[in-house]
Amino acid sequence: MLLREVSYARPATVEEAIGLLSEHDGARALAGGQTLVNVMKQRAASPDVLVDLAGLDELRSITVSGATLEIGAMATLASIMRSSEVEVSRPILAATAATVADVQVRNRGTLGGNICVNDPTNHFPPLLVALGASMTIRNAGGERTVSADEFFLGVFETAVGEGDLLLRISVPAAGKGTGDGMAGVTLGAHGTYVSNAAASVVDGTWRIALGCVGAVPHRATAVEGSSPAPTSTRRRCVPPSRVSAPPWTRPPTCTRRPSTGAAWRRRRPSAPFCRPPRKRGVEVSTTPVSEKVVHVSVNGTTYEREVPARRLLVHFLRDDLALTGTHVGCDTGSCGACTVHLNGVPVKSCAVLAIQADGAAVTTIEGLAEDDTLTPLQQSFSDHHALQCGYCTPGMLMSATALLAENPSPTEEEVKVALQGNICRCTGYWNIVEAVVAAGQSR
Numbered sequence: 001m002l003l004r005e006v007s008y009a010r011p012a013t014v015e016e017a018i019g020l021l022s023e024h025d026g027a028r029a030l031a032g033g034q035t036l037v038n039v040m041k042q043r044a045a046s047p048d049v050l051v052d053l054a055g056l057d058e059l060r061s062i063t064v065s066g067a068t069l070e071i072g073a074m075a076t077l078a079s080i081m082r083s084s085e086v087e088v089s090r091p092i093l094a095a096t097a098a099t100v101a102d103v104q105v106r107n108r109g110t111l112g113g114n115i116c117v118n119d120p121t122n123h124f125p126p127l128l129v130a131l132g133a134s135m136t137i138r139n140a141g142g143e144r145t146v147s148a149d150e151f152f153l154g155v156f157e158t159a160v161g162e163g164d165l166l167l168r169i170s171v172p173a174a175g176k177g178t179g180d181g182m183a184g185v186t187l188g189a190h191g192t193y194v195s196n197a198a199a200s201v202v203d204g205t206w207r208i209a210l211g212c213v214g215a216v217p218h219r220a221t222a223v224e225g226s227s228p229a230p231t232s233t234r235r236r237c238v239p240p241s242r243v244s245a246p247p248w249t250r251p252p253t254c255t256r257r258p259s260t261g262a263a264w265r266r267r268r269p270s271a272p273f274c275r276p277p278r279k280r281g282v283e284v285s286t287t288p289v290s291e292k293v294v295h296v297s298v299n300g301t302t303y304e305r306e307v308p309a310r311r312l313l314v315h316f317l318r319d320d321l322a323l324t325g326t327h328v329g330c331d332t333g334s335c336g337a338c339t340v341h342l343n344g345v346p347v348k349s350c351a352v353l354a355i356q357a358d359g360a361a362v363t364t365i366e367g368l369a370e371d372d373t374l375t376p377l378q379q380s381f382s383d384h385h386a387l388q389c390g391y392c393t394p395g396m397l398m399s400a401t402a403l404l405a406e407n408p409s410p411t412e413e414e415v416k417v418a419l420q421g422n423i424c425r426c427t428g429y430w431n432i433v434e435a436v437v438a439a440g441q442s443r
Contacts, residue, residue, distance in 0.1 A: 139164045392426075
């Protein structure tokens with residue numbers, strides 16, 4: 001599916017980003033793009049200018065200032081999962097990030113993007129309300145801070161308005177006597193929430209927020225207040241699989257602040273193959289353009305091409321470079337057939353603009369083997385008959401290759417987590433999992 005024509009700019013500073021958002025009617029900030037790109041395909045959103053925030057490293061920081069955890073709006077869900085600051089200060093955030101979508105989406109999706117979309121089924125809006133978080137927003141007139149209770153205004157509407165830029169999310173750090181929890185009912189094992197609830201207790205005082213029951217998170221004030229902690233918050237957390245989902249799909253999402261970091265590490269969700277992207281030279285732009293010359297390294301070869309701002313990375317690879325091993329499946333970011341590695345991590349190339357890959361390194365299925373010799377993983381797929389029609393196989397191989405690079409000997413459960421974002425329409429998952437496990441054992 002093609003996007004409508006759009007202009008694109010990549011500012012180098014927050015000030016430049018705010019200037020672009022203020023100066024151009026219909027400008028929209030582009031964070032991870034995992035929702036925005038898809039709604040643009042459906043014409044549910046039609047911004048005239050995309051302001052890419054990828055170059056604003058200051059918005060990616062995760063720090064602790066006094067008794068407050070500060071998370072930059074551009075911090076990815078994967079970075080939140082592996083953050084030691086989050087681990088110590090408010091581990092429920094990492095646990096919840098691990099339940100969002102799949103590995104590829106978590107590698108690109110950001111906390112700021114998640115809450116600015118304010119889809120009523122999203123994970124973080126009710127959690128941040130329950131935690132008593134606040135958001136810092138800046139525009140040409142200055143900065144302001146908005147509480148989570150006042151941030152969410154309606155379906156797809158927040159306090160971030162025209163010309164505004166969300167800078168960071170501030171969450172009170174957990175202290176002694178603090179406990180947090182989140183649970184929900186999903187469509188399928190790890191699908192969209194049908195209902196969810198988040199709760200936080202500090203010294204016996206509760207805050208409870210319900211999601212999916214209205215346009216904004218609903219505070220359950222009738223049952224809040226001071227009361228003894230229920231038994232469920234005093235005992236060790238039980239994975240949500242005990243309620244609705246298989247154990248590999250979700251980590252525990254009810255957390256008590258541990259006495260030591262090591263205690264939490266033993267049960268915190270892992271972030272498989274979520275390395276930070278490597279630094280590469282990227283041309284910044286404060287003037288929106290409808291097309292641009294990009295320089296992209298694909299499978300070790302650098303290409304220079306002029307691409308329209310609206311072209312998706314998957315179409316650039318297939319149509320411009322004739323690398324047709326990357327498949328177009330659902331075109332909505334669900335099936336994972338278009339998975340490639342962008343700067344070393346798996347992403348769905350149907351949810352990334354080609355212009356965003358300027359200065360980046362991309363690996364496709366064609367770049368895995370050398371001299372027509374199958375990699376051990378590819379050979380294992382063949383040996384274990386881990387493909388039927390073969391359409392999903394390139395995406396499966398790209399996700400599994402990234403997993404084995406980080407975790408050479410994964411368990412079945414770890415393989416299932418890593419492949420959550422890849423759908424096999426022939427339903428041949430068992431042989432695929434078996435092949436990946438065997439490839440790890442053969443090393």
